[in-house]
Amino acid sequence: xxxxxxxxxxxxxxxxxxxxxxxxxxxxxxxxxxxxxxxxxxxxxxxxxxxxxxxxxxxxxxxxxxxxxxxxxxxxxxxxxxxxxxxxxxxxxxxxxxxxxxxxxxxxxxxxxxxxxxxxxxxxxxxxxxxxxxxxxxxxxxxxxxxxxxxxxxxxxxxxxxxxxxxxxxxxxxxxxxxxxxxxxxxxxxxxxxxxxxxxxxxxxxxxxxxxxxxxxxxxxxxxxxxxxxxxxxxxxxxxxxxxxxxxxxxxxxxxxxxxxxxxxxxxxxxxxxxxxxxxxxxxxxxxxxxxxxxxxxxxxxxxxxxxxxxxxxxxxxxxxxxxxxxxxxxxxxxxxxxxxxxx
Numbered sequence: 331x332x333x334x335x336x337x338x339x340x341x342x343x344x345x346x347x348x349x350x351x352x353x354x355x356x357x358x359x360x361x362x363x364x365x366x367x368x369x370x371x372x373x374x375x376x377x378x379x380x381x382x383x384x385x386x387x388x389x390x391x392x393x394x395x396x397x398x399x400x401x402x403x404x405x406x407x408x409x410x411x412x413x414x415x416x417x418x419x420x421x422x423x424x425x426x427x428x429x430x431x432x433x434x435x436x437x438x439x440x441x442x443x444x445x446x447x448x449x450x451x452x453x454x455x456x457x458x459x460x461x462x463x464x465x466x467x468x469x470x471x472x473x474x475x476x477x478x479x480x481x482x483x484x485x486x487x488x489x490x491x492x493x494x495x496x497x498x499x500x501x502x503x504x505x506x507x508x509x510x511x512x513x514x515x516x517x518x519x520x521x522x523x524x525x526x527x528x529x530x531x532x533x534x535x536x537x538x539x540x541x542x543x544x545x546x547x548x549x550x551x552x553x554x555x556x557x558x559x560x561x562x563x564x565x566x567x568x569x570x571x572x573x574x575x576x577x578x579x580x581x582x583x584x585x586x587x588x589x590x591x592x593x594x595x596x597x598x599x600x601x602x603x604x605x606x607x608x609x610x611x612x613x614x615x616x617x618x619x620x621x622x623x624x625x626x627x628x629x630x631x632x633x634x635x636x637x638x639x640x641x642x643x644x645x646x647x648x649x650x651x652x653x654x655x656x657x658x659x660x661x662x663x664x665x666x667x668x669x670x671x672x673x674x
Contacts (some may be wrong), residue, residue, distance in 0.1 A: 354422065356487075357421055360414065363482055364483070367414075381404065383395040383398070383403050391626065414483060429494075435487065438487060446618070448618075452625065464566050524574070527643070527646045528573055538564075539563065544639060602665050606661065616647045620646070627641070
């Protein structure tokens with residue numbers, strides 16, 4: 331009898347010592363990011379470390395943070411990092427509270443994403459991401475690297491929310507056979523917008539690469555041709571069209587199961603994370619890039635006259651980001667609803 335009890339007791343610790351679930355891991359990474367940003371913001375504010383903001387320059391892309399003094403900007407960044415660290419530490423140390431705070435985590439993720447994309451970053455993050463996706467690798471300035479690191483924070487909090495919400499959903503739902511859930515009308519509209527905007531953007535760049543200076547002055551087109559701008563724009567256009575094609579998968583069957591032409595993967599379920607992680611990264615980058623361009627027009631007096639088509643389509647990027655974000659969220663909800671007890 332004692333042997334049986336001891337055997338049972340020896341099994342319980344092993345069960346309780348399971349690896350932490352993804353939500354806890356994401357919270358831990360969020361805490362590390364928050365602490366790093368807090369320390370760095372103190373170094374920026376004290377001028378020990380060179381600040382990547384606080385020096386808006388005419389003719390250059392600037393974030394709203396560049397219009398703050400360095401101490402004020404560092405205090406703002408540090409305050410966000412401190413709040414993030416406090417929440418992460420609280421949810422890590424209080425599991426019962428964590429289980430009930432899914433909505434709170436989601437709200438904070440949205441607020442942090444808005445502050446980061448609207449205030450802390452500019453359009454250069456999107457520009458260099460576009461270059462990378464289109465297989466162009468120019469040197470990345472240090473301020474852009476810091477902006478990318480700032481964007482990592484809301485990305486981690488979004489991942490934390492998704493993990494906690496998925497776990498909460500699984501604890502309430504019973505295992506059911508997988509069945510394809512209906513697609514929301516709003517998801518179809520969102521995908522339509524998220525496809526239309528990059529097609530509009532790509533069309534202008536393709537015309538320029540073909541030698542058609544649509545919307546450009548002859549002088550500016552000649553300068554761009556000599557600098558190789560239009561070939562670079564063509565690569566970005568192709569990347570945008572590929573992204574638009576992949577976006578269609580959020581409302582198509584092949585976005586849930588691999589199609590036949592994928593060979594050994596054919597018929598297998600597409601992992602939810604495989605679709606939602608890249609889409610979430612692009613959503614954040616598009617929104618911060620679009621808002622940066624809007625800053626340029628509203629705050630720096632960039633005129634849309636003359637070469638309006640170079641900037642005009644990019645002002646739709648925030649709309650593209652919101653549409654892609656909603657389509658991604660709807661895709662995730664539908665996939666989880668199809669088989670609530672599973673997480674790929």
